[in-house]
Amino acid sequence: xxxxxxxxxxxxxxxxxxxxxxxxxxxxxxxxxxxxxxxxxxxxxxxxxxxxxxxxxxxxxxxxxxxxxxxxxxxxxxxxxxxxxxxxxxxxxxxxxxxxxxxxxxxxxxxxxxxxxxxxxxxxxxxxxxxxxxxxxxxxxxxxxxxxxxxxxxxxxxxxxxxxxxxxxxxxxxxxxxxxxxxxxxxxxxxxxxxxxxxxxxxxxxxxxxxxxxxxxxxxxxxxxxxxxxxxxxxxxxxxxxxxxxxxxxxxx
Amino acid sequence: xxxxxxxxxxxxxxxxxxxxxxxxxxxxxxxxxxxxxxxxxxxxxxxxxxxxxxxxxxxxxxxxxxxxxxxxxxxxxxxxxxxxxxxxxxxxxxxxxxxxxxxxxxxxxxxxxxxxxxxxxxxxxxxxxx
Numbered sequence: 442x443x444x445x446x447x448x449x450x451x452x453x454x455x456x457x458x459x460x461x462x463x464x465x466x467x468x469x470x471x472x473x474x475x476x477x478x479x480x481x482x483x484x485x486x487x488x489x490x491x492x493x494x495x496x497x498x499x500x501x502x503x504x505x506x507x508x509x510x511x512x513x514x515x516x517x518x519x520x521x522x523x524x525x526x527x528x529x530x531x532x533x534x535x536x537x538x539x540x541x542x543x544x545x546x547x548x549x550x551x552x553x554x555x556x557x558x559x560x561x562x563x564x565x566x567x568x569x570x571x572x573x574x575x576x577x578x579x580x581x582x583x584x585x586x587x588x589x590x591x592x593x594x595x596x597x598x599x600x601x602x603x604x605x606x607x608x609x610x611x612x613x614x615x616x617x618x619x620x621x622x623x624x625x626x627x628x629x630x631x632x633x634x635x636x637x638x639x640x641x642x643x644x645x646x647x648x649x650x651x652x653x654x655x656x657x658x659x660x661x662x663x664x665x666x667x668x669x670x671x672x673x674x675x676x677x678x679x680x681x682x683x684x685x686x687x688x689x690x691x692x693x694x
Numbered sequence: 695x696x697x698x699x700x701x702x703x704x705x706x707x708x709x710x711x712x713x714x715x716x717x718x719x720x721x722x723x724x725x726x727x728x729x730x731x732x733x734x735x736x737x738x739x740x741x742x743x744x745x746x747x748x749x750x751x752x753x754x755x756x757x758x759x760x761x762x763x764x765x766x767x768x769x770x771x772x773x774x775x776x777x778x779x780x781x782x783x784x785x786x787x788x789x790x791x792x793x794x795x796x797x798x799x800x801x802x803x804x805x806x807x808x809x810x811x812x813x814x815x816x817x818x819x820x821x822x823x824x
Contacts (some may be wrong), residue, residue, distance in 0.1 A: 620735060
């Protein structure tokens with residue numbers, strides 16, 4: 442893989458301090474992109490990551506924002522245009538789970554997940570798209586989940602938010618395709634992050650048995666696919682939701 | 695503060711960049727969709743460019759009220775209803791809707807907006823000198 446595939450590109454990554462978003466920041470930066478990462482509460486991990494990558498000679502900075510705040514999203518993008526000059530890549534990775542069986546789910550649990558995962562993705566897509574349209578080019582990669590298509594108990598909120606992201610991705614891709622702005626999504630299966638640890642705590646290691654590859658994926662395995670979709674190597678791909686799940690979604694027996 | 699000529703010049707520049715048309719094609723009478731080939735996505739880009747060159751904020755949907763034209767309250771059988779026409783006149787005081795009102799087929803609406811309409815729209819937003 443070309444270490445400089447993303448040389449000169451300016452990337453914005455939400456949820457960039459932890460989990461898959463963090464791996465995306467590392468991957469994009471290692472391929473030469475200048476990265477602005479957005480974190481909400483995890484200031485220490487965000488600053489540690491910036492320090493680590495800066496020490497390697499990468500250009501990375503962190504900004505605090507709640508992705509639910511649309512006005513703040515616009516501000517983050519405007520600041521990036523003022524400081525970095527453009528927005529070539531947007532990765533929407535900010536996401537949360539608030540699992541609960543539907544009968545016991547509070548409206549607050551539902552709302553929080555929809556607002557962070559789906560509305561947060563919309564907010565950054567909308568703010569960045571305008572700039573990408575103006576630049577006549579850009580690539581957006583949204584983090585979906587196999588949970589959008591394959592049912593898990595206790596996840597009506599999460600599944601709905603990720604299904605919404607798939608629809609947003611396809612509809613937006615069609616709107617912006619004539620102006621060279623591509624929009625795709627990656628749907629990870631079971632990945633080794635803090636978020637999935639909670640779920641795995643419930644199900645146990647059994648989960649590996651239902652994954653054809655018999656192992657949990659790493660955030661880096663998702664980040665490499667995100668970087669590919671973000672890069673010009675994927676120049677003819679738009680509106681796609683790409684499953685990266687070790688075969689989990691294949692079904693059958 | 696720009697003069698009317700300067701407003702036209704800047705709009706022409708924005709349209710040349712957004713639509714990839716030649717300067718000579720951008721006349722006051724030219725329609726954005728019919729003559730200059732603008733697609734709906736271009737309106738977003740045009741509005742963004744106008745905001746930058748005039749340093750103003752333009753609420754989305756003000757120049758091209760797509761929300762009215764896709765609202766079942768204002769459209770029946772592919773035609774804009776009298777209520778819809780009233781709403782359009784209210785929203786687009788800069789445009790001449792008289793011709794469109796004679797046969798208000800929604801599909802023809804895009805072909806109505808001219809460069810001159812756009813100049814009037816901007817003139818209403820900035821202080822004009824001269």
